């Protein structure tokens with residue numbers, strides 16, 4: 001047992017921006033582990049914190065997260081003053097900052113020299129190539145003309161995937177069938193220069209990728225002292241057209257044990273390739289029709305989309321607790337304690353507009369939550385911001401959970417005008 005286990009209640013962890021999907025799971029796991037959580041955020045973002053978040057924090061370090069040097073100085077001083085012994089992060093774009101802070105304080109963290117590759121998909125592609133992680137062939141372009149030249153070379157084939165170097169939530173990601181769609185896709189991917197709500201500057205370059213066919217999964221990996229511990233594999237359902245919007249997730253993934261292990265091993269290699277050493281990685285993997293895992297992307301953070309909740313409901317494994325243990329220098333607990341099933345389905349209207357109403361039926365075994373309220377604007381369903389709500393189902397098997405969630409979503413009435 002180490003010193004932090006000897007002294008329950010004295011461990012403090014700094015979470016760089018806990019506002020986000022994984023926030024509630026971190027708070028709940030910290031309470032269970034006897035860890036005090038502190039936040040680092042911007043004044044303006046902090047003003048929008050909801051009461052559950054403020055109530056769960058032991059303190060807040062107000063800084064400017066877009067100003068790396070200032071943020072590091074402010075956070076390091078705050079961490080020293082509060083005897084903080086671990087650094088965690090919820091937002092992918094802030095993961096390099098977390099690695100730099102942990103290194104500055106001499107705390108368990110990720111390799112700062114590689115951390116940029118967990119945020120920038122161009123650096124990630126290079127890190128994957130260097131480490132021999134299977135990933136799609138790619139090219140980097142700055143303009144539409146360059147994209148046409150790459151496409152005409154035939155090197156990446158059709159369809160092509162066009163995406164921003166730095167973004168999330170499928171924003172600006174398009175699957176393009178032929179040259180006609182290329183200009184629009186490059187413009188959509190290149191339109192991001194800053195990420196809200198922190199105003200972080202973004203790399204405006206655009207990535208073209210070979211399209212990897214097959215089913216899609218996510219596999220998270222907690223890493224302690226450079227040793228990867230695989231977490232349960234989750235099946236991901238997406239739309240099939242130009243925009244690949246996630247429609248749901250389910251766990252277990254419905255694969256044989258050998259395929260699960262192959263996906264977990266590939267995800268672990270991806271996590272290590274981008275410098276995850278004490279932390280967690282959320283990796284998205286496609287399984288080709290030949291049964292080979294290919295990594296689409298990885299991020300040095302907990303998953304979004306309530307995947308923490310799905311995994312815990314299905315297997316009893318708390319990803320947030322495993323992550324907090326890893327960033328405080330303790331071996332994570334990743335053994336399943338339950339063999340059930342869980343499935344999440346998003347409520348996605350067919351078009352954008354003003355949400356008039358949404359009625360999700362109460363189906364036993366399911367819980368639902370709204371993301372957008374009546375009267376609010378629903379964006380076009382081109383990325384994950386178009387979700388009106390979700391249904392989460394838990395059952396004895398994943399097939400039953402999927403059936404329950406599908407039934408609730410099929411019977412949902414939603415009107416957008």
Ligand SMILES: Nc1ncnc2c1ncn2[C@@H]1O[C@H](COP(=O)(O)OP(=O)(O)OP(=O)(O)O)[C@@H](O)[C@H]1O
Pocket residue numbers: 136161163167168169170171173209210211212213216238244284286296297384
């Ligand atoms: N090279 C590819 N081949 C096949 N499908 C792809 C490829 N790249 C992306 N996709 C599809 O598009 C989705 C979004 O792409 P990607 O994960 O790179 O973007 P993102 O904005 O980081 O997404 P998110 O934050 O929603 O996970 C993927 O989950 C996958 O379904």
Ligand SMILES: [Mg+2]
Pocket residue numbers: 170284297
């Ligand atoms: Mg993704």
